[in-house]
Amino acid sequence: xxxxxxxxxxxxxxxxVDLQLPGRGVTALYGHSGSGKTTCLRCIAxxxxxxxxxxxxxxxxxxxxRNGLFVPPHKxxxxxxxxxxxLFPHLSVRANLEFGLKRIPRAQRRVDMAQATELLGxxxxxxxxxxxxxxxxxxxxxxxxxLLTSPRLLLMDEPLAALDSxxxxxxxxxxxxxxxxxxxxxxxxxxxxxxxARLADHIxxxxxxxxxxSGPIGETLARxxxxxxxxxxxxxxxxxxxxxxxxxxxxLTLQLPGSALQMRVAHTPLxxxxxxxxxxxxxxxxxxxxxxxxxxxxNRLPVTVTQEIAADNSAHVLxxxxxxxxxxxxxxxxxxxxxxxxxxxQTLWAQIKAVAVLA
Amino acid sequence: xPLSSADFSAIWLTIKLASLTTVILLVIGTPIALWLxxxxxxxxxxxxxxxxxxxxxxxxxxxxxxxxxxxxxxxFGQFTQWLGLGTLTFSFAGLVIGSVIYSMPFVVQPLQNAxxxxxxxxxxxxxxxRANPWDTFFSVILPLARPxxxxxxxxxxxxxxxxxxxxxxxxxxIPDKTRVVSVQIYDHVEAMEYAQAHWLAGAMVVFAFLVLLxxxxxxxxxxxxx
Numbered sequence: 001x002x003x004x005x006x007x008x009x010x011x012x013x014x015x016x017v018d019l020q021l022p023g024r025g026v027t028a029l030y031g032h033s034g035s036g037k038t039t040c041l042r043c044i045a046x047x048x049x050x051x052x053x054x055x056x057x058x059x060x061x062x063x064x065x066r067n068g069l070f071v072p073p074h075k076x077x078x079x080x081x082x083x084x085x086x087l088f089p090h091l092s093v094r095a096n097l098e099f100g101l102k103r104i105p106r107a108q109r110r111v112d113m114a115q116a117t118e119l120l121g122x123x124x125x126x127x128x129x130x131x132x133x134x135x136x137x138x139x140x141x142x143x144x145x146x147l148l149t150s151p152r153l154l155l156m157d158e159p160l161a162a163l164d165s166x167x168x169x170x171x172x173x174x175x176x177x178x179x180x181x182x183x184x185x186x187x188x189x190x191x192x193x194x195x196x197a198r199l200a201d202h203i204x205x206x207x208x209x210x211x212x213x214s215g216p217i218g219e220t221l222a223r224x225x226x227x228x229x230x231x232x233x234x235x236x237x238x239x240x241x242x243x244x245x246x247x248x249x250x251x252l253t254l255q256l257p258g259s260a261l262q263m264r265v266a267h268t269p270l271x272x273x274x275x276x277x278x279x280x281x282x283x284x285x286x287x288x289x290x291x292x293x294x295x296x297x298x299n300r301l302p303v304t305v306t307q308e309i310a311a312d313n314s315a316h317v318l319x320x321x322x323x324x325x326x327x328x329x330x331x332x333x334x335x336x337x338x339x340x341x342x343x344x345x346q347t348l349w350a351q352i353k354a355v356a357v358l359a
Numbered sequence: 360x361p362l363s364s365a366d367f368s369a370i371w372l373t374i375k376l377a378s379l380t381t382v383i384l385l386v387i388g389t390p391i392a393l394w395l396x397x398x399x400x401x402x403x404x405x406x407x408x409x410x411x412x413x414x415x416x417x418x419x420x421x422x423x424x425x426x427x428x429x430x431x432x433x434x435f436g437q438f439t440q441w442l443g444l445g446t447l448t449f450s451f452a453g454l455v456i457g458s459v460i461y462s463m464p465f466v467v468q469p470l471q472n473a474x475x476x477x478x479x480x481x482x483x484x485x486x487x488x489r490a491n492p493w494d495t496f497f498s499v500i501l502p503l504a505r506p507x508x509x510x511x512x513x514x515x516x517x518x519x520x521x522x523x524x525x526x527x528x529x530x531x532x533i534p535d536k537t538r539v540v541s542v543q544i545y546d547h548v549e550a551m552e553y554a555q556a557h558w559l560a561g562a563m564v565v566f567a568f569l570v571l572l573x574x575x576x577x578x579x580x581x582x583x584x585x
Contacts, residue, residue, distance in 0.1 A: 047483050073486040080487035086480050090502045099498075100488035149489060 002027075002153065002185065006043050007052040015039050015050070015209040021202060023058050026179055026186040028196040028217075031206035037189045040206070041155050044187065045080050046073035057153045057185075077108075079146030079184075081156040085138035087130035093141055094126040100149035110150040111182070119181065120144045120174050136167035140174060147182070154178075154186045160195060168195075175199055193228075197221070197237050197279050198358040218257075222327035224320050229329060230312045235281035236329055237358065238263075242274045251298075254278065259324025263299045265355045277358040282318060284353040285330035287340060291349050299352040303328060305344050308337070321350055361558045368535055369543035369559075376451070376539060377519040380458040384466040384515045385508070387459070392470035393500075397479075411464045418461065422528020425457050429529065454530045454537055458519045465514040473507020474500065510574060517570045520563075 002021040008014070015036040021027045029037040042048040044055055046062060049070060055063040057078075062071045079100075087096050097113065117123040120140040130138060139159055146154060159175075160168045172195070179186070179199060190196050196203060196217070203220045205213040205228065213226050221228055222236045240254030243262065252267040254276055265278060291300060303321035311318050317337050321328040328350055340348070362370075395407055413421060428435045429447045436446045447453035481503060485495040501508075523541040530537030532546065540559055547556035 045487060047486070072491075073483070074489050074491050078487060080484075082480070082484065084480075086484045088481065088484070088499065088503075099485075099490070103489040103494075145488065149487075 001056075001058060002187075003054065003056040004040070004044060005052075005054040006040060006050040008039070008043065008048075008050040013039075013209060015043075017206070017209075017211045019204060019211060019214055021187070021204070021214070022185070024183065024185050025201035026188050026199050027202040027204060028200035029187060029189045029204050029206060030191065030193070030196050030200075032191055034208075035206040036209040037191075037206050038157055039209075041157050041187060041189050044153075045078055045155055046071060046076055047080075060152065077149070077152040079149050079151035079154040081139075081143050081146050081154070081159045083158045084162050085130075085135075085142035087133075087138055087141060087145075089130055091130075092126070093122070093128050093130065093133070096130065096141060097126070097145050097148055100145055104149055108150055111147050113148065116144040116147050119147070119177055134167070135163050136170045139163065139167075139171060143174070143178070147178075147184075151184060154184050156186060156188045158189050158191070160192070161190075172198060193231070193233055197235075198277070219327060222320060222329055224307050224309045224318055224329075229282070229309070229318055232283075233281060234318070234329060234331070235279050235284075236327055238278050238280065238326055240276050240278060242270045242272055242276055244272070245269050252276070256324060256326045259326065261301055261324040261326070263301070263352065263355055265298075265357060267357055279356045279358050280328060280352055281354070281356070282329035282331035284355075285321075285328060286351045286353065287319070287330055287332060287336070287342070288349045288351055289340060292351065295351065297351045297353060299355060301328070301350045301352070303348060303350045305342055305346045305348070307344060308342060323350065361554070363555065365534060365538075366540075366543060366555065366559060369538050369540045370562075372451075372535065372537075373520055373539040373541075376454055376458060377516045379455055380462055380519045381466070381512055381515040383455065383459050384462060385512065388463065388466040388470055388511065388515075392467045393474055395467070396471045396474035410467050413461050414464050418522065418524025419528055421461055422457065422525040425453075425460070425525070425529045429453055429456070448529055449531045449533060449537060451530075451536050454526060454539075457525045457529050458522060461522055461525045462515050462518045465518045466511040469507050469510040469514060470504065473504040473510075476507075477503045506577070509577065513570055513574050517567065520566070 001023045004017065004019045004021065007016050017040060029040055031037050039048060043050045043053060051065065053063045053065050061069060062076050063069060088099065091099065097116065101113065117126070120143055122137065122140050122144055125133065125137060125141065143159065160171060163171065176199065188199060200217050203215065203217050204211055205220070205226060213220055213223065217237050218239065223229065228234060238256060240256055240263065242252055243255040244253035247269070250266060251264045252270060254263045254265060256263065270276065301323045303323045305319060306322050307320040309318050311331060315333055316331055317334050319330045319332060319342060321330060330350060391410065395403060426448055427433050430436045431440065431446050439445065439447055447456060477500060481499050482495055485499045490498060521541065526537065526539055526542055532538050532542055540563065544556050544559045547559065
């Protein structure tokens with residue numbers, strides 16, 4: 001459990017959050033620039049000091065201003081990945097990696113050099129100098145360097161924001177491996193919804209220094225009362241389980257969590273039982289009163305209408321649906337809504353035009 | 360032999376004075392420069408201005424006040440007398456103190472620029488990698504500010520070698536104790552020994568040129584922060 005209570009005011013900005021976050025998995029601090037997400041992260045690291053603050057990570061208290069406790073950053077068992085890799089230019093890659101490692105007592109080391117270099121694919125870069133690396137390589141080394149301090153909490157401040165989309169794509173798989181293979185809780189600051197959808201288990205939505213919402217990613221992205229639902233790429237993230245594979249058509253069948261409902265998606269074979277994360281965009285979901293079997297659309301799910309709001313333009317509405325416990329969003333025209341006479345509690349069929357596999 | 364033993368003695372004294380001054384300035388100038396480059400305190404302006412004063416004041420002004428404070432009736436003079444050291448005016452120790460003050464901006468400013476150029480990020484990175492502030496100073500700041508330290512040392516040394524007014528005011532002209540090269544040249548000229556003056560003055564010109572040449576050539580290679 002990560003307990004964060006921060007209250008700090010600058011001349012034109014106030015941060016006031018009180019968050020209880022899961023002690024494992026990836027938690028995204030999501031919001032626009034100026035929403036306070038980086039400040040929040042820096043306060044947790046102790047790089048900035050909130051006048052009124054309480055920070056507890058699992059069983060360690062790092063700040064408790066009411067009792068005058070403030071552990072300086074170098075005594076906090078955390079790893080920090082900055083937006084720019086910030087490698088030390090006077091040290092080789094190996095010396096950069098060892099910088100934190102050799103300052104950790106041997107008994108506390110849980111990530112070793114071989115593991116970190118293998119995990120981030122940087123074994124061949126060790127003898128190089130930071131000046132001779134690409135942006136993506138530098139950032140992978142920055143991540144490995146942070147991991148080598150065997151942190152109890154990994155803080156990542158928009159680690160991909162300074163990279164172009166190709167380099168981003170190069171790093172994301174490594175971040176997913178981190179998520180899957182290391183049991184280190186991660187706080188991940190980002191303003192990119194695609195990264196959050198891919199990596200996060202839990203999301204905190206920040207705006208103007210306040211937390212608008214904090215919850216599991218699947219539920220939170222589907223909430224209609226948050227500005228998230230209004231964006232063009234609004235949609236839900238579903239953590240499915242691979243239940244079958246059709247080798248002839250090369251289609252993977254995914255079981256939705258907690259229900260018998262299934263979706264199929266074009267994919268290379270995966271082991272049965274493996275978790276797979278997919279995103280379904282609100283604009284790719286259409287509604288039908290009947291089970292329309294004569295269609296090229298692969299996925300049709302029986303759903304119940306739970307809620308409906310106006311979208312960001314007057315031609316559309318957003319509908320929240322329940323598919324056997326899994327929330328879905330559909331963005332349809334107001335005209336269609338009236339044609340279908342949509343109302344909460346109504347059962348109908350959702351046709352899903354596209355399912356994007358995230359991880 | 361164009362240089363007399365008195366000339367050599369003056370050269371040796373100058374080198375000793377400049378070396379000692381440079382070492383002392385690096386030790387006390389580093390924390391001052393570090394503070395000036397990091398602080399957001401109101402005192403930053405006043406302290407920075409005081410450090411820079413010798414850049415604009417005539418050396419005689421500095422020498423005059425040093426003479427007063429280090430003399431038998433000055434605060435510092437009374438303190439050194441209380442310690443049983445006597446007064447420091449007209450002594451080598453007095454020259455060192457004068458030179459430290461006089462050359463201070465030439466050491467502090469390059470260091471301050473070097474520390475400012477490093478910024479706060481490397482220090483934050485070091486802290487998140489478990490380095491305490493002392494550790495960070497030696498493993499990150501010192502190596503990254505190395506060009507600044509080289510510049511500061513060269514300027515501090517060279518500027519002390521070139522000092523004249525302050526020496527004359529507080530040190531006078533005592534052979535082997537306070538008679539440095541610049542004063543020795545002055546003596547030669549006063550005594551109409553122009554040939555002797557030429558040799559020493561010429562050596563100073565060559566020295567100054569070589570120092571500045573070394574300084575400006577070394578500035579080409581700068582290490583970037585990535």
